[in-house]
Amino acid sequence: MNRRDAIKLVAMGVGAQANPWLACAQAEPVSVIDTHIHLFDPTRPGGVPWPEKSDTVLYKPSLPERYVGQSAPFGVVGAIAIECSQLESDNQWLLNVVARNPVMVGAVGDLVPGAANYSADLEKLHANPLFLGIRYGNLWNRDLAADMEKPGFVDGLKALAAAGLVLESANPDPRLIGALLKVAELVPELRIVIDHLPNARVPSEEASRKDYFADLRALAQSTKIFVKLSEIPVRENGQLVTDAKFYRERVDALWEIFGEDHVMFGSDWPNSDAVSSYAQTFGIVRAYIAQKRPEARQKYFWKNSISAYRWKPRQRDQRLA
Numbered sequence: 001m002n003r004r005d006a007i008k009l010v011a012m013g014v015g016a017q018a019n020p021w022l023a024c025a026q027a028e029p030v031s032v033i034d035t036h037i038h039l040f041d042p043t044r045p046g047g048v049p050w051p052e053k054s055d056t057v058l059y060k061p062s063l064p065e066r067y068v069g070q071s072a073p074f075g076v077v078g079a080i081a082i083e084c085s086q087l088e089s090d091n092q093w094l095l096n097v098v099a100r101n102p103v104m105v106g107a108v109g110d111l112v113p114g115a116a117n118y119s120a121d122l123e124k125l126h127a128n129p130l131f132l133g134i135r136y137g138n139l140w141n142r143d144l145a146a147d148m149e150k151p152g153f154v155d156g157l158k159a160l161a162a163a164g165l166v167l168e169s170a171n172p173d174p175r176l177i178g179a180l181l182k183v184a185e186l187v188p189e190l191r192i193v194i195d196h197l198p199n200a201r202v203p204s205e206e207a208s209r210k211d212y213f214a215d216l217r218a219l220a221q222s223t224k225i226f227v228k229l230s231e232i233p234v235r236e237n238g239q240l241v242t243d244a245k246f247y248r249e250r251v252d253a254l255w256e257i258f259g260e261d262h263v264m265f266g267s268d269w270p271n272s273d274a275v276s277s278y279a280q281t282f283g284i285v286r287a288y289i290a291q292k293r294p295e296a297r298q299k300y301f302w303k304n305s306i307s308a309y310r311w312k313p314r315q316r317d318q319r320l321a
Helices: 003-014 020-026 063-075 089-100 118-126 151-160 174-186 208-218 244-257 278-289 294-309 316-320
Strands: 033-037 075-081 105-108 129-135 166-168 191-196 225-230
Touching: 033 063, 033 294, 063 075, 063 089, 063 278, 075 089, 075 294, 075 316, 089 105, 089 191, 089 208, 118 151, 151 166, 151 174, 151 244, 174 208, 208 244, 225 244, 244 278, 244 316, 278 294
Parallel strands: 033 075, 075 105, 105 129, 129 166, 166 191, 191 225
Antiparallel strands: none
16 A cells, blocks of 8 residues: 555545545655554453453454554554553563564553562563553552652652653543652653543633643653643544544644643554544544644654654664654
């Protein structure tokens, strides 16, 4: 498939109806690093902690081969796997899957800073160059704001920073954003990646809303804070929203706060399938980013991911990116 055909598929994926905004998705293609996908296999012995068996959309093997089939037509040359299991053994399982598939440039695992085996596990996982960091936040019944008060937790984050690894957040809300700001103040050398920020629950009450955006602006003062403009597509009344103004109002504010050097693309595949197909997700993102200058588009789609994660190319097309 040539690039012109791929771009046509992007526009078609969002909808065949005539729409000038969606036509912007036909901007010139660039190489893409997808910084947020999940890999799991419910058919393996013992199953998986997520997704649930009742989830008819997600409960099936989601491995690199299937991902590449959906993403490659849109110029995606590499991806980062983000943990979706709190099981200690699944860190190695995820790294093994990533190692076998060179389209994967790295993985973010799951560890609890301050836990009895944290230091040993961190050292072991860090020995693998594909291990990029850990994820912690509103996931697995955790609370970063409360957990930071536990003995050894902040020291664990300092060890993460010393190893040159990333702290990735999970499912942001105002409390988590406030906690990340405190982390940035206590461990200023730590690189932090905030995921799914366009989908964060923004307070409706005016004073709380002002505090939330003040915290975001304070985070943006650090050169080591990066955000994923992921989980962008939205459904209303059962229909995928394709209105240009709807997405620009939500995303432009974040772009303005953090700037073009600190925003990244993440599809959230296959979790995103519950809202939109990969083609639809990419079409919406491509249409939004088409309004930006070429250098900003390159930063969003791949350059900033290198600054955030320090991943190393494993294939020639990744080196070209």
